[in-house]
Amino acid sequence: MTDMERRGRATEAFFGRRKGKPLREQQAEKLSTLLPAFSIDLSTAPPEPLKELFPVETDRLRLEIGFGGGEHLIHRAVESPSTGFIGVEPFVNSMQKLLSSIDSAGARNIRVYDEDATQILDWLPDGSIDQIDLLYPDPWTKRRHWKRRFVSKTNLNRFHRVLKPGALFCFASDIDTYVNWTLLKCRDHGGFEWLASNAADWLTPYEGWPSTRYEAKAKREGRSSAYLTFKRV
Numbered sequence: 001m002t003d004m005e006r007r008g009r010a011t012e013a014f015f016g017r018r019k020g021k022p023l024r025e026q027q028a029e030k031l032s033t034l035l036p037a038f039s040i041d042l043s044t045a046p047p048e049p050l051k052e053l054f055p056v057e058t059d060r061l062r063l064e065i066g067f068g069g070g071e072h073l074i075h076r077a078v079e080s081p082s083t084g085f086i087g088v089e090p091f092v093n094s095m096q097k098l099l100s101s102i103d104s105a106g107a108r109n110i111r112v113y114d115e116d117a118t119q120i121l122d123w124l125p126d127g128s129i130d131q132i133d134l135l136y137p138d139p140w141t142k143r144r145h146w147k148r149r150f151v152s153k154t155n156l157n158r159f160h161r162v163l164k165p166g167a168l169f170c171f172a173s174d175i176d177t178y179v180n181w182t183l184l185k186c187r188d189h190g191g192f193e194w195l196a197s198n199a200a201d202w203l204t205p206y207e208g209w210p211s212t213r214y215e216a217k218a219k220r221e222g223r224s225s226a227y228l229t230f231k232r233v
């Protein structure tokens with residue numbers, strides 16, 4: 001499949017908006033220069049080894065799906081310069097914001113993809129990723145929309161294929177029906193072990209957690225969050 005065909009096909013798991021406020025001229029210009037420089041081209045086969053995606057030496061690879069404002073992604077990339085990060089986000093304004101942050105932080109260990117994450121998941125080689133972060137995914141709270149949730153049997157199969165054995169899948173959300181949903185989907189899948197060591201574990205943010213824009217919104221609205229960690233078995 002060519003890149004044009006891939007981008008043109010109806011997206012499988014993206015149901016949100018692609019654009020918000022129109023970008024200012026300078027922002028649009030920056031986006032059109034930086035996006036091609038940092039974007040992963042799925043029309044060519046993944047490099048072998050995959051870490052050659054990055055211009056710097058990396059010893060771990062992490063994938064963040066739906067990075068939104070990019071606060072978490074940029075924080076982690078600066079904190080762990082020897083980890084390669086792949087960030088996926090189809091919302092143009094968010095991509096522009098992240099690319100500007102990459103530019104100002106001088107981070108060279110980030111690559112991005114600006115379409116539905118299922119596409120890059122299908123492109124990634126088997127057992128190539130050390131951690132997948134799915135932080136505050138679109139909650140689709142109405143029951144009739146639950147089937148749109150990113151956590152599904154099909155996407156867990158994708159995660160299971162691309163994660164190395166023993167690698168992690170981290171899921172944070174403030175929506176209790178989505179937290180339960182994810183626990184059940186992972187249990188039923190059978191390829192993920194929930195790493196909760198005590199009752200309070202899932203209420204404790206991940207180490208070095210910088211928070212995200214959606215978490216801040218949840219806090220303002222009085223909702224607490226759950227932080228689930230699963231090991232790929």
Ligand SMILES: C[S@@+](CC[C@H](N)C(=O)[O-])C[C@H]1O[C@@H](n2cnc3c(N)ncnc32)[C@H](O)[C@@H]1O
Pocket residue numbers: 013014015016065066067068069088089090091094115116117118135136137138139150212213214215
């Ligand atoms: C509720 S926001 C959370 C953003 C950020 N992670 C945070 O915590 O602030 C969910 C994000 O996931 C993105 N998204 C939704 N479906 C996606 C998909 N199929 N592939 C990649 N990103 C997706 C949306 O564009 C949106 O920015």
